[in-house]
Amino acid sequence: MPQQTFHGPAKSGGGTPMRIRKRTAGAARKPPETVATASTPLRFALEALGGGGHVCSLYEARQGCPDILETFLEVGIARGEKCLCVVSAGAEKSFRATLRAASPQIDRAVKAQAVDLTTIERAYFTREGFLPQRALDFWRKSARRAIAEGFTGLCGIIQVDRALGDAAVLAHWIDYENHLTPALAKNGVTILCLYNRSVQSGEFVRDAFLAHAIVAHRGGIGKNTFHVPPEEYAAPDKADREVHRMLASLGELWRREGVPRPAAGELAQKPNRRLSPLLRSVKACKHVIRALADELREHEREERQLRRYVDYLTLGQQLNRTGTWAWDCSSGELFWSREHFRIFGLDPTRTDVSPQLFFQRIHPQDRARVEQEFHQAVHAGHDFDSEYRIGRPDGVIKHVHSCAYPVFGRPGELTEYVGTAADVTERKHGEESVGSMQAELARATRAVTLGQLMASIAHEVNQPLAALVANANAALRWLAWEEPQIGRAQQALTRIVKDGNRASEIIERIRALVRKSDARRNPLSLNSVVREVIVLLKTELRRNDVVVRTDLAEPLPPILGDQVQLQQVLLNLVMNAVEAMSSVNTRPRALAITTASDRTGVAVCVEDRGIGLDDRVLERVFEPFYSSKPQGMGIGLALSRSIVEAHGGRLWAMRNTAPGATFQFRLPLAGAATK
Amino acid sequence: MKPGEPIVFVVDDDASVREALASLIGSVALRVECFASSGEFLRRRRSENPSCLVLDVRMPGLSGLDLQRKLARAEQQIPIIFISAHGDIPMAVEAMKAGAIEFLPKPFRDEDLLDAIRQALYRDEAAKARRSEVTGIRTRHARLTARQHQIMTRIVEGKLNKQIAAELELSENTIKVHRRRIMDRMGASSVAELVQMIERLG
Incomplete structure (x- = not known):
C-alpha cells in the first residue's frame, strides 16, 4: 500500500475553529435531552480528560457504533480540536453516514472540514506491513498538522471492525496500542479506539483491552482496572504481575469507596507518571466537579449580588420617585421598571406595557403635545425631555417629568431610548402654592x-x-x-x-x-402697558409736578405676558421714580419712559432725575423687605423682579451719568419665550 | 359786553369739566368765560362788571388756593366758588377762611353751584356799589377845608353848636354857617347820614 497522508483543509484552516466554536455555542441551545441524558456524565469525564487520553471501547456488530463516538467527537469539536477518524478500508462510506446522522453539530463540523476520515490501511500500513512506529508517527504528524492548521489539538478515532491480519500484525498492533498512551500524553492527542468484538479473536480483543488505561462502556467511562502498563506487558513474570496488579486495583477500589483519602498535598507530590490513568481521570473529574461547584457558588453569589443591586435600585427609585424605562426602536417594545409601574398606578404582573398604553395614560390635555414631542425627539434622534400629567386607574392625577436619551448601535442607527420618569407631583403642587402665594x-x-x-x-x-x-x-x-x-x-x-x-x-x-x-400669558405690546400706566398715574404725576416724556418704539414686537402683572411692574417703577423726585426742587422733575426691541427681546426703561441710588442701595434694592424709603415695605421691587423673571426676563437698576436712576427690564419676544 | 352784565369765570384744567360747566351756567343765561389754568385767568383784563370765579382746587402749575392768595394780595376782590374732585377738609377750611363763597366737592348738584354763583354775583355787585359809594364820600370828604374838617369831626362826635363854638373860640353863627356848608359838600341830608358816611370811611 502506498504511504498516504491524510488530506486536511490546509488552506482555509486558520479561521475554521472559530467558526466551529460559534456554531457549537449555538448548538448548545438545543433542547436539553440531546445533550443532557446519558451522555452528560460521559461528556464531563471526556472533557475532564483534556488532551492526552487513550480510551478503549468494545462493541458488537449488532449494537452498532457505541454512544461514546458521538460524545467524543462533540467534546473534541467543542475544544476546537481537529477530529481524525481512522476506519477499516471499505467502511468509510458507512462511517461517514454514521457521522452525518450523529448530530447537527458533528454534521456541521464535517462540512467545515474539521472532521477528517482516512483508513487504517492508508494510515498505518506500508508495503512492509504494519509497523507500530509508523502508526505512532502518523498520530504525531497529524497532531502537528492540526495545530499548524489552527486547531487547538487533535482527537482521533480508530474503528477496528475487521480482521487486521496475521498473528504478527496483531502482536505489532498490541505493541503499538501499548506505546500509544505515553506518546499521546506527550502530544496532547486524545484517541478513542473502537473494537468490534464480533470480528476479532477474543485474545486480540483482550490484549487490546488490557493496553488501554481508560475504558468506556455502557454509556459510562472509567479507569481500566485491568490495564497493563506497557513496561510490564512483555515481562516474563506476567502471572505474578497480574496478581499484583489485581491486588493493587482492589486497593484502588477500596480507596475509591473513599475512607481515608491522601491529603491533597501528598497527592500532588506523587509524580504524575505514578498515578494510574484512571485515578488521573477521576481526579480530573473531581477537579471539574469542584470547579463546577465553585462556579455554581460564584454564580449564585453573583446572582444574589445582582438581586441585591436590583433591590437597591428599586429602593432608590422608590425613594427618588423615579422610574426607568427603555423603548426598543425597532420592535417598539417598551420596558418599565417597577417604580415606573408604581408611579403609573399599574400592576407590573398584570399590565402589558406598550407605547399605546403609555400615551393612553397621559392626561388628554397633555397627550397630543407629549406624543408630538416624543416623535420629534425620535425623528431627530435627540434627547427627550417632557413634563406631563397622567391619570392613574385610581383617579389620582400625577405630574411626571420624563427625560430620555437615544442609544445608537452603529453610528446613525438608533436602537433604543433609555430614560427616567420622575413623579414631580409634590414639587408641582409646591410650585403652585408658592405661585399662588406670590x-x-x-x-x-x-x-x-x-x-x-x-x-x-x-x-x-x-x-x-x-x-x-x-x-x-x-x-x-x-x-x-x-x-x-x-x-x-x-x-x-x-x-x-x-x-x-x-x-x-x-x-x-x-x-x-x-x-x-x-397669571395669563397673552401676546401683548409693552407700549400699551406703558400707555395704560401713564393714564392711570396721570393725576399723580401732575400732582407731583412730574413731566413724563415717552419714547415708544413703533412697531414693537409682542411679548408673551400678563398685562396686569406687567402693569404693576411699571407702576412700581414709575411710582418709585416719582417719589425719588419728590424732594427735588432745583431741577425739572423729568421722567423718561422708553421702549426698544432687538431680535431677541423688548426692553422698557424708566429714567428719573431724582435723588439717585448710591452703591450700597443699588446692591440691595431688589432684596425683599429692603427699602431706602422711610415708609417703604421693601416689596415693590422684589416683587417686580420676580414677576419679570417669571416672564423669562430680567430687571435691573443703574445710576445715571446725570442725576437720578434708571430701572430697566427686558422680556423675551413672544416667539422666543418657551418655559 | 353790556355794562353791568354779570360774568362767570371758570378755571379748571379738565376740558370736559370746563365744557360741562360752561353749558350748565349758560343754560341759566349767564355769561361764561373758561380758562385751563390760573395763569391764563390772570392774564385776562379785569372788567368792572359783576363777576365771580368757579375755581378747581387741584391744578398743575398755580393751584386754586395759590390763585386765591395771589388775588387777595393784589387786592383784586372777586368772589370764589371752589370745586374739588376730592373733598379735602383742611383744604376747604383754608379756602373758606380766605373768603371763599362756597367749597363744592365734585360731583355737585347744579342748584348748589348756581345758587353759589348767584350769591357771588350779588355780593360782587353790592361790593362794587359799596366801593363806588365810599369812593364818592372820600372825594367829598377830601374837598372839606381844614376848619370844616375840625367842625365835622365834632358834629359826628355829637357835640352841640355852642360846645363846638366854645372849643374853637368861634361864634355860634359861624358854626351854623360851616355846618350847612359841610352838609352840602358831603351830600348828607342829616347828621345821622353824615355819621354813617364817616363810619364807612373807617
Whole structure:
C-alpha cells in the first residue's frame, strides 16, 4: 500500500475553529435531552480528560457504533480540536453516514472540514506491513498538522471492525496500542479506539483491552482496572504481575469507596507518571466537579449580588420617585421598571406595557403635545425631555417629568431610548402654592399701591362724574327754556356719553389691578402697558409736578405676558421714580419712559432725575423687605423682579451719568419665550 | 359786553369739566368765560362788571388756593366758588377762611353751584356799589377845608353848636354857617347820614 497522508483543509484552516466554536455555542441551545441524558456524565469525564487520553471501547456488530463516538467527537469539536477518524478500508462510506446522522453539530463540523476520515490501511500500513512506529508517527504528524492548521489539538478515532491480519500484525498492533498512551500524553492527542468484538479473536480483543488505561462502556467511562502498563506487558513474570496488579486495583477500589483519602498535598507530590490513568481521570473529574461547584457558588453569589443591586435600585427609585424605562426602536417594545409601574398606578404582573398604553395614560390635555414631542425627539434622534400629567386607574392625577436619551448601535442607527420618569407631583403642587402665594402678595402689594394712589384715583373718577352730572343738568335746563334749546341739550347729552365711558374705563383699569387673577400669558405690546400706566398715574404725576416724556418704539414686537402683572411692574417703577423726585426742587422733575426691541427681546426703561441710588442701595434694592424709603415695605421691587423673571426676563437698576436712576427690564419676544 | 352784565369765570384744567360747566351756567343765561389754568385767568383784563370765579382746587402749575392768595394780595376782590374732585377738609377750611363763597366737592348738584354763583354775583355787585359809594364820600370828604374838617369831626362826635363854638373860640353863627356848608359838600341830608358816611370811611 502506498504511504498516504491524510488530506486536511490546509488552506482555509486558520479561521475554521472559530467558526466551529460559534456554531457549537449555538448548538448548545438545543433542547436539553440531546445533550443532557446519558451522555452528560460521559461528556464531563471526556472533557475532564483534556488532551492526552487513550480510551478503549468494545462493541458488537449488532449494537452498532457505541454512544461514546458521538460524545467524543462533540467534546473534541467543542475544544476546537481537529477530529481524525481512522476506519477499516471499505467502511468509510458507512462511517461517514454514521457521522452525518450523529448530530447537527458533528454534521456541521464535517462540512467545515474539521472532521477528517482516512483508513487504517492508508494510515498505518506500508508495503512492509504494519509497523507500530509508523502508526505512532502518523498520530504525531497529524497532531502537528492540526495545530499548524489552527486547531487547538487533535482527537482521533480508530474503528477496528475487521480482521487486521496475521498473528504478527496483531502482536505489532498490541505493541503499538501499548506505546500509544505515553506518546499521546506527550502530544496532547486524545484517541478513542473502537473494537468490534464480533470480528476479532477474543485474545486480540483482550490484549487490546488490557493496553488501554481508560475504558468506556455502557454509556459510562472509567479507569481500566485491568490495564497493563506497557513496561510490564512483555515481562516474563506476567502471572505474578497480574496478581499484583489485581491486588493493587482492589486497593484502588477500596480507596475509591473513599475512607481515608491522601491529603491533597501528598497527592500532588506523587509524580504524575505514578498515578494510574484512571485515578488521573477521576481526579480530573473531581477537579471539574469542584470547579463546577465553585462556579455554581460564584454564580449564585453573583446572582444574589445582582438581586441585591436590583433591590437597591428599586429602593432608590422608590425613594427618588423615579422610574426607568427603555423603548426598543425597532420592535417598539417598551420596558418599565417597577417604580415606573408604581408611579403609573399599574400592576407590573398584570399590565402589558406598550407605547399605546403609555400615551393612553397621559392626561388628554397633555397627550397630543407629549406624543408630538416624543416623535420629534425620535425623528431627530435627540434627547427627550417632557413634563406631563397622567391619570392613574385610581383617579389620582400625577405630574411626571420624563427625560430620555437615544442609544445608537452603529453610528446613525438608533436602537433604543433609555430614560427616567420622575413623579414631580409634590414639587408641582409646591410650585403652585408658592405661585399662588406670590400672586396673593402681588395683589396685596397692588392694593397697597392703589391705597397710596387713592386720592389720585378718586380725583380721576370724580372728574368725569362731575362733568357728567353738570352736563345732565345743563341738558335739562336747556330743554326747560320757553323755547327749548335742543341743539345745546344734544351737545350736553353727547358729552354725557363721553364722560360716562371715560369714568368706566378708569374704573376698569383700577379693577384690573386689584383683581385676583391667575397669571395669563397673552401676546401683548409693552407700549400699551406703558400707555395704560401713564393714564392711570396721570393725576399723580401732575400732582407731583412730574413731566413724563415717552419714547415708544413703533412697531414693537409682542411679548408673551400678563398685562396686569406687567402693569404693576411699571407702576412700581414709575411710582418709585416719582417719589425719588419728590424732594427735588432745583431741577425739572423729568421722567423718561422708553421702549426698544432687538431680535431677541423688548426692553422698557424708566429714567428719573431724582435723588439717585448710591452703591450700597443699588446692591440691595431688589432684596425683599429692603427699602431706602422711610415708609417703604421693601416689596415693590422684589416683587417686580420676580414677576419679570417669571416672564423669562430680567430687571435691573443703574445710576445715571446725570442725576437720578434708571430701572430697566427686558422680556423675551413672544416667539422666543418657551418655559 | 353790556355794562353791568354779570360774568362767570371758570378755571379748571379738565376740558370736559370746563365744557360741562360752561353749558350748565349758560343754560341759566349767564355769561361764561373758561380758562385751563390760573395763569391764563390772570392774564385776562379785569372788567368792572359783576363777576365771580368757579375755581378747581387741584391744578398743575398755580393751584386754586395759590390763585386765591395771589388775588387777595393784589387786592383784586372777586368772589370764589371752589370745586374739588376730592373733598379735602383742611383744604376747604383754608379756602373758606380766605373768603371763599362756597367749597363744592365734585360731583355737585347744579342748584348748589348756581345758587353759589348767584350769591357771588350779588355780593360782587353790592361790593362794587359799596366801593363806588365810599369812593364818592372820600372825594367829598377830601374837598372839606381844614376848619370844616375840625367842625365835622365834632358834629359826628355829637357835640352841640355852642360846645363846638366854645372849643374853637368861634361864634355860634359861624358854626351854623360851616355846618350847612359841610352838609352840602358831603351830600348828607342829616347828621345821622353824615355819621354813617364817616363810619364807612373807617
